[in-house]
Amino acid sequence: MDESYKDIPLPPRSSESRPPAAWRDLREWIDLAERHGNVHRISAAVDPNEELSAITYMRTQDETAPAILFENLHDNPLGARVLTNMLGNSKERYALTLGLDPAMSISALIDETRKLMRSKVAPVFVPQESAPVNENVLLGDDIDLTLLPIPKFWPEDGGRYIGTGDVTFTADPRSGRINAGVYRQMLHTHDRVGLYCSPGKHGKLDREAWWAQGKPCEVVAAYGIDPALFMAASIVYGPNDSEIDAAGALMGHPVELTKGAFGSIPIPARAEIVIEGVLRPGEMADEGPLGEFTGYYGSPRSPQPVIEVKALHFRNKPIITAALMARYPACEQGMYYAIARSARVLDDLGRMGLPGVRGVFTPPAAASGFGMLIISIKQQYAGHVAQALGMAATCPAAAYFTKWIIAVDDDVDPTDMNQVMWALSTRCNPQDDLDISRNTWSTGLDPSQFPAEKRPYGSKALIDACKPHRYLSQFPKSTKIRRSVYEGVATRWAELGFTNTAPALDIFHEE
Ligand SMILES: Cc1cc2nc3c(=O)[nH]c(=O)nc-3n(C[C@H](O)[C@H](O)[C@H](O)COP(=O)(O)O)c2cc1C
Ligand SMILES: [Mn+2]
Numbered sequence: 001m002d003e004s005y006k007d008i009p010l011p012p013r014s015s016e017s018r019p020p021a022a023w024r025d026l027r028e029w030i031d032l033a034e035r036h037g038n039v040h041r042i043s044a045a046v047d048p049n050e051e052l053s054a055i056t057y058m059r060t061q062d063e064t065a066p067a068i069l070f071e072n073l074h075d076n077p078l079g080a081r082v083l084t085n086m087l088g089n090s091k092e093r094y095a096l097t098l099g100l101d102p103a104m105s106i107s108a109l110i111d112e113t114r115k116l117m118r119s120k121v122a123p124v125f126v127p128q129e130s131a132p133v134n135e136n137v138l139l140g141d142d143i144d145l146t147l148l149p150i151p152k153f154w155p156e157d158g159g160r161y162i163g164t165g166d167v168t169f170t171a172d173p174r175s176g177r178i179n180a181g182v183y184r185q186m187l188h189t190h191d192r193v194g195l196y197c198s199p200g201k202h203g204k205l206d207r208e209a210w211w212a213q214g215k216p217c218e219v220v221a222a223y224g225i226d227p228a229l230f231m232a233a234s235i236v237y238g239p240n241d242s243e244i245d246a247a248g249a250l251m252g253h254p255v256e257l258t259k260g261a262f263g264s265i266p267i268p269a270r271a272e273i274v275i276e277g278v279l280r281p282g283e284m285a286d287e288g289p290l291g292e293f294t295g296y297y298g299s300p301r302s303p304q305p306v307i308e309v310k311a312l313h314f315r316n317k318p319i320i321t322a323a324l325m326a327r328y329p330a331c332e333q334g335m336y337y338a339i340a341r342s343a344r345v346l347d348d349l350g351r352m353g354l355p356g357v358r359g360v361f362t363p364p365a366a367a368s369g370f371g372m373l374i375i376s377i378k379q380q381y382a383g384h385v386a387q388a389l390g391m392a393a394t395c396p397a398a399a400y401f402t403k404w405i406i407a408v409d410d411d412v413d414p415t416d417m418n419q420v421m422w423a424l425s426t427r428c429n430p431q432d433d434l435d436i437s438r439n440t441w442s443t444g445l446d447p448s449q450f451p452a453e454k455r456p457y458g459s460k461a462l463i464d465a466c467k468p469h470r471y472l473s474q475f476p477k478s479t480k481i482r483r484s485v486y487e488g489v490a491t492r493w494a495e496l497g498f499t500n501t502a503p504a505l506d507i508f509h510e511e
Pocket of ligand 1: 165166179180181182183184185196197198199200201202203233234235236239323332333
């Protein structure tokens with residue numbers, strides 16, 4: 001491949017010298033986050049049935065809420081704990097997870113993430129005896145998932161959800177590539193779990209490939225997992241990439257795997273809780289609804305594949321990572337997801353060779369960053385904006401769901417919604433600057449497609465909020481102050497009686 005096409009340039013600041021992440025598993029990560037004042041422990045008794053989710057929802061109305069560790073839950077013979085809001089909307093916990101500086105701006109974190117995503121670090125295998133996840137292993141009739149305090153989140157949820165902040169592994173029957181995705185899982189019985197994967201997700205494509213051969217599909221799911229694997233599993237990598245290698249790259253050290261007790265898919269050795277099981281061809285049971293990232297009960301209850309659980313592994317006093325799905329800012333899929341997804345989109349666009357890209361952002365308030373994408377470009381030729389919109393709308397990391405694709409010029413910071421709204425309001429003339437793309441990749445969870453039979457097809461608005469290319473030279477100049485005047489005022493800031501620091505500006509009047 002011609003390397004010159006690969007790059008949307010990155011600033012010189014380098015994460016190459018970044019030391020490996022200072023934690024190895026969820027417990028070490030919680031210690032680290034706690035040292036930074038980012039964990040709130042609750043030792044008072046809490047009911048996993050709607051109370052745990054209500055506490056999380058109410059606390060996370062504040063965009064900077066800490067992770068919450070519930071240490072004392074009802075109906076809990078194993079003394080299990082539940083962690084919510086692990087990454088959520090926190091830029092600080094995102095940075096801590098990857099060993100980056102929490103003071104960085106969002107765009108700097110996106111750039112650093114892109115660098116980390118360029119490498120792959122293959123997993124290592126550790127002996128079964130030394131894998132912490134094997135502290136307890138239940139097989140056959142001993143398997144009983146109801147021993148765990150499994151949350152029910154919303155009043156009209158179809159059941160208790162053991163898998164929300166999970167990581168779920170499947171293998172491609174042709175290549176053996178192991179995929180990791182975050183897919184919701186509802187408890188049916190003590191050893192049966194429903195699995196909901198949207199069309200087009202790799203976990204579903206793998207399952208369909210096994211079933212097409214008339215064979216059961218093996219599944220491994222971790223219900224208490226570290227944030228790097230969780231992050232990698234929740235982001236779109238290529239269909240032949242393993243998110244396990246991607247998680248290793250994010251941490252700067254390999255994921256530790258060990259051989260399972262049942263199947264051929266290895267299990268994460270330092271996870272809190274892992275099941276191994278199979279999806280038998282054609283075996284389905286009614287699943288859902290679940291109050292979702294959209295802020296609605298997405299799709300009606302419907303038949304979904306069922307995991308027949310064959311082995312249950314867990315650490316002593318295991319921690320379930322539970323992801324509240326809700327309207328921003330209470331959704332687990334918050335700023336962490338927006339940063340990581342934006343980095344993946346930039347990587348896709350760089351590989352396709354789109355020139356002139358300043359940045360991309362998928363704001364978390366837009367249904368967890370799924371709903372909207374803003375791309376900022378320096379216009380270089382006629383048609384460049386339409387090309388950028390089309391590529392951003394269809395590249396693998398962005399194609400799913402995204403309804404609003406907005407192109408802005410390079411003087412607009414895509415991570416600053418005030419600037420984006422200014423561009424939409426002053427550079428976009430809706431009758432000329434809007435295109436619609438129809439029957440696109442979406443999900444059965446989108447309530448705007450009503451009645452539900454219309455789903456899962458979606459549509460996208462491609463919005464040109466750039467200065468019109470034909471009239472670039474005539475387009476009114478935006479008002480900017482002179483650099484010399486800015487510098488003078490910044491010097492006098494305190495003398496003028498202001499107690500804060502003068503704002504940093506980077507765009508000035510051109511003579
Ligand atoms: C907390 C959380 C819950 C999610 N739940 C689901 C789900 O139930 N079904 C689904 O298909 N995708 C779900 N996703 C999105 C997928 O994890 C995401 O699209 C990921 O890229 C899937 O992996 P894949 O690209 O290997 O298929 C969820 C993401 C997060 C962060
Ligand atoms: Mn994948």
